[in-house]
Amino acid sequence: MTRIIQKIEAGLYRRGFVHEETRILVRNQLALTLVVVLIGCIGGWAWPRLFDFAAGAVLASWNFYFLSKFVHRVLEKQQAAVTGMLFRFYGRLILTGVALYALIVMGGSSVIALLAGLSTVVVTVLIWAVTRMRGKNIKEA
Amino acid sequence: MRKFLMIALNTVALLSIASLAFASDAAPEVLGNIMWGSAIGMAIAAAGCGIGQGLGLKAACEGTARNPEASGKIQVMLILGLAFVESLAIYALVVNLLLLFANPFV
Numbered sequence: 001m002t003r004i005i006q007k008i009e010a011g012l013y014r015r016g017f018v019h020e021e022t023r024i025l026v027r028n029q030l031a032l033t034l035v036v037v038l039i040g041c042i043g044g045w046a047w048p049r050l051f052d053f054a055a056g057a058v059l060a061s062w063n064f065y066f067l068s069k070f071v072h073r074v075l076e077k078q079q080a081a082v083t084g085m086l087f088r089f090y091g092r093l094i095l096t097g098v099a100l101y102a103l104i105v106m107g108g109s110s111v112i113a114l115l116a117g118l119s120t121v122v123v124t125v126l127i128w129a130v131t132r133m134r135g136k137n138i139k140e141a
Numbered sequence: 142m143r144k145f146l147m148i149a150l151n152t153v154a155l156l157s158i159a160s161l162a163f164a165s166d167a168a169p170e171v172l173g174n175i176m177w178g179s180a181i182g183m184a185i186a187a188a189g190c191g192i193g194q195g196l197g198l199k200a201a202c203e204g205t206a207r208n209p210e211a212s213g214k215i216q217v218m219l220i221l222g223l224a225f226v227e228s229l230a231i232y233a234l235v236v237n238l239l240l241l242f243a244n245p246f247v
Contacts, residue, residue: 021217063231064224071220074198075212081202082195089191089227097234104235105242111235118231121224 005031017072026068029124033061036120052109056117059099063092064121175244179237186233190226197222 009027017023033054040054070088074081103109201219205212 019213019216021213022220025217025220059231060228063227067223067227068220071198071201071216071223075201075205075216075219081198085195085198086191089194089230090187092227093187093230093234096231097238100231100235100238101242104238111239111243115232115235118228118235121228125221125224 001031004034008034016069019072022068022072025124025128026065028127029061029064029121032120032124032127033057036117049110049113052103052113053117055103055109056114057120058117059096060118060121063096064124066092171247175240175247179240182240183233183237186230186237190230190233193226194223197226 005027008030009023012023012026012030017026036057037054040050044051044054066088070084074084100114103114104111197219201215204215
């Protein structure tokens with residue numbers, strides 16, 4: 001698992017995630033999604049809600065990845081930030097809407113499982129905050 | 142202005158509930174109200190989130206311009222804020238999709 005996380009981090013660095021904290025956040029989100037997808041692929045055949053949970057997590061990660069990438073770029077270059085942000089926001093929202101429509105209406109996915117998957121970003125942020133607080137305590141002591 | 146807004150919102154709420162209460166099954170008025178509700182709900186959610194994200198980004202750019210050394214901290218906080226704002230929009234989207242296509246009450 002450590003090797004996979006390191007590989008993800010190296011890949012993110014190559015793709016322009018130069019800032020360490022942002023890279024860690026995106027890495028954690030991607031690693032969490034990987035775990036959720038694995039669980040979904042293994043247990044989804046017996047309990048289809050796990051598939052929906054994994055689909056929600058993939059959607060959340062996709063949104064988070066492109067959001068972080070855009071913010072990273074904008075704060076480095078600061079070109080057409082607000083306009084670009086609005087266009088990208090609506091673009092992502094439309095694509096997410098299409099995916100959610102397909103999952104809920106066509107696929108008959110469980111909405112609760114989907115929402116749980118979409119909330120993985122909150123879990124990532126919580127993990128990040130807890131590890132940061134721990135780090136601070138250690139430094140202060 | 143506030144009084145007028147409250148009266149208008151109350152009227153809309155009462156009208157929506159009344160048609161729902163009188164409908165034995167999916168009457169056209171109920172479906173029409175659901176469509177209006179989800180369209181207006183999504184419009185408010187998307188517009189609010191879009192404006193919020195734009196303002197957050199503007200403030201972050203200004204902060205970075207004033208203090209370039211703090212750009213790392215600003216960036217992390219901005220990404221977290223934007224991710225939460227975007228999650229809100231996606232939740233609103235899910236609720237509206239449910240109202241339109243998978244409504245358990247119709």
